[in-house]
Amino acid sequence: MTSEQPEDIKPKDFEDALKTLEGIVRELEQGDLSLEKSLARYEHGVRLARFCNSKLEEAEKRIELLQTNEDGEPVGRKPLELNE
Amino acid sequence: MSRDAERTIYSVGEITRHIKNHLENTFTGIWIAGELSNLKRPASGHRYFTLKDDQAQISAVMFQSEARRVRFRPEDGMAVLVWGHITVYEPRGNYQIRVKRIEPRGKGELQLAFEQLKAKLEKEGLFAESLKKPLPLLPQRVGIVTSPSGDAVRDVCRILHRRYPNLEVLVYPAKVQGSMAAAEIAQGVRVLNRLGGFDVLIVTRGGGSLEDLSPFNEESVARAIATSAIPIVSAVGHEADFTIADFVADRRAATPSAAAEIVVERKEDFQRHVTVLKGRLDKAILAGRDRLEAKVQKVAAHQAFMAVRHGVERRSQQVDEADYRIRGLVERRLATLAKRLDETTRRLEAQRMDHKLGQARATLQALSGRLDAAELKTREGAHRTLGRLGAKLDALSPLGVLGRGYSLTWTAQGKLLRRAADAAVGDAVRVDLDKGSLHCRVEDKDDERTT
Numbered sequence: 001m002t003s004e005q006p007e008d009i010k011p012k013d014f015e016d017a018l019k020t021l022e023g024i025v026r027e028l029e030q031g032d033l034s035l036e037k038s039l040a041r042y043e044h045g046v047r048l049a050r051f052c053n054s055k056l057e058e059a060e061k062r063i064e065l066l067q068t069n070e071d072g073e074p075v076g077r078k079p080l081e082l083n084e
Numbered sequence: 085m086s087r088d089a090e091r092t093i094y095s096v097g098e099i100t101r102h103i104k105n106h107l108e109n110t111f112t113g114i115w116i117a118g119e120l121s122n123l124k125r126p127a128s129g130h131r132y133f134t135l136k137d138d139q140a141q142i143s144a145v146m147f148q149s150e151a152r153r154v155r156f157r158p159e160d161g162m163a164v165l166v167w168g169h170i171t172v173y174e175p176r177g178n179y180q181i182r183v184k185r186i187e188p189r190g191k192g193e194l195q196l197a198f199e200q201l202k203a204k205l206e207k208e209g210l211f212a213e214s215l216k217k218p219l220p221l222l223p224q225r226v227g228i229v230t231s232p233s234g235d236a237v238r239d240v241c242r243i244l245h246r247r248y249p250n251l252e253v254l255v256y257p258a259k260v261q262g263s264m265a266a267a268e269i270a271q272g273v274r275v276l277n278r279l280g281g282f283d284v285l286i287v288t289r290g291g292g293s294l295e296d297l298s299p300f301n302e303e304s305v306a307r308a309i310a311t312s313a314i315p316i317v318s319a320v321g322h323e324a325d326f327t328i329a330d331f332v333a334d335r336r337a338a339t340p341s342a343a344a345e346i347v348v349e350r351k352e353d354f355q356r357h358v359t360v361l362k363g364r365l366d367k368a369i370l371a372g373r374d375r376l377e378a379k380v381q382k383v384a385a386h387q388a389f390m391a392v393r394h395g396v397e398r399r400s401q402q403v404d405e406a407d408y409r410i411r412g413l414v415e416r417r418l419a420t421l422a423k424r425l426d427e428t429t430r431r432l433e434a435q436r437m438d439h440k441l442g443q444a445r446a447t448l449q450a451l452s453g454r455l456d457a458a459e460l461k462t463r464e465g466a467h468r469t470l471g472r473l474g475a476k477l478d479a480l481s482p483l484g485v486l487g488r489g490y491s492l493t494w495t496a497q498g499k500l501l502r503r504a505a506d507a508a509v510g511d512a513v514r515v516d517l518d519k520g521s522l523h524c525r526v527e528d529k530d531d532e533r534t535t
Contacts, residue, residue: 058224
């Protein structure tokens with residue numbers, strides 16, 4: 001929350017983005033920011049919310065089993081079948 | 085052995101050999117209970133100690149090949165049970181017990197080994213809260229060290245995917261019981277760290293006996309967990325089972341299923357949280373509009389309407405002054421009237437003309453009624469004027485600024501433009517109107533105009 005150019009701030013990860021978003025919401029709710037800052041914060045907040053939602057969809061479902069040699073070193077992967 | 089008349093005479097060596105043969109044949113494979121004392125651990129790896137009770141003591145030795153298989157750490161004062169053979173050391177004429185096995189008495193060996201390793205690692209600070217790494221809020225890649233055929237892996241994966249359908253999971257296959265288990269579990273933690281990209285690791289196995297869970301009480305596993313750069317959740321056995329791995333791990337879960345629940349929150353909860361925050365964000369910017377528009381006043385303060393404003397303020401002041409003057413006037417007239425009344429009364433009294441007094445009273449009443457009416461009228465007039473001026477002030481308030489055709493002009497960098505000097509010819513600017521925005525380019529400009 002140091003820069004006036006929120007475009008420059010890329011959230012590190014989901015957690016970082018969520019924390020920043022929470023901070024922005026609190027700041028806006030207190031309501032003692034200038035117009036310029038309020039609008040900048042708001043736009044930043046909207047971008048963070050979008051980032052969070054995209055992160056939630058980012059990972060790809062996959063369950064794999066690491067294949068190892070006799071020394072326990074990885075030699076390959078294969079899908080892990082879980083008989084439910 | 086020699087004969088001297090009736091006497092049988094042994095040499096020292098001979099008798100010692102006899103004693104040795106006798107003792108070593110008689111006391112072989114025996115159990116002795118006693119208290120450990122005077123324990124020595126030289127670099128050779130052999131262990132020398134004394135076993136004693138309240139009546140006697142016996143020297144004992146345990147050679148390195150056997151000593152290294154002992155799982156707990158023998159200490160002076162410990163009540164132990166040893167198994168071995170009596171041996172005689174001829175050069176010194178000593179006998180001792182050569183110990184092949186040693187067990188703590190009272191507690192089981194595993195229990196004692198557990199307590200000792202726990203105390204040792206605790207002393208080293210491996211369980212310190214300050215070493216615990218926080219778990220990520222939203223893990224996207226999870227590594228699991230466990231048996232690929234056990235119940236634990238099935239429980240963990242089922243819950244992970246129920247809570248968070250798009251999640252990457254990689255299982256490192258490790259035996260979770262038996263003599264190879266500890267080495268494989270430790271190796272798994274190291275390999276997953278080396279592969280990298282994991283947000284969190286789960287080290288787990290299902291329930292079992294204390295013996296079954298014992299790999300998770302091995303120092304090698306504890307060290308591997310302690311040096312992991314990735315946060316680790318351990319979940320070994322059931323709720324009541326605590327292992328060394330649990331103490332070293334960043335989080336302990338009561339069961340494998342609980343580990344999965346600790347590792348990832350429900351995706352829906354995350355989505356709801358983000359939606360709620362976005363809602364609050366919108367609400368804050370809308371609810372703060374009044375305050376924001378008050379800020380607009382500052383930002384957009386312009387001499388054109390500053391002048392009007394000053395005029396209004398001046399007139400408002402004039403009204404106040406008029407009000408004061410009217411009040412002063414009324415008060416002075418009342419005072420004059422009261423003085424005249426006094427004079428009249430005195431005169432009337434002097435002349436004892438009661439009927440004239442009555443007349444004067446009537447006049448006075450009429451006069452005072454007119455005065456009251458006059459005062460009321462003046463005040464009402466003043467209030468009306470004030471009201472009108474107030475309405476005018478409201479109309480000039482920044483709340484209505486945009487609605488009345490004023491606009492805000494922003495640079496492409498999102499800065500509010502106050503001076504023409506801050507924009508260059510050719511710059512793209514955004515002009516926010518009461519409804520909508522214009523995207524413009526500066527064609528020409530005049531830095532000097534101030535109104």
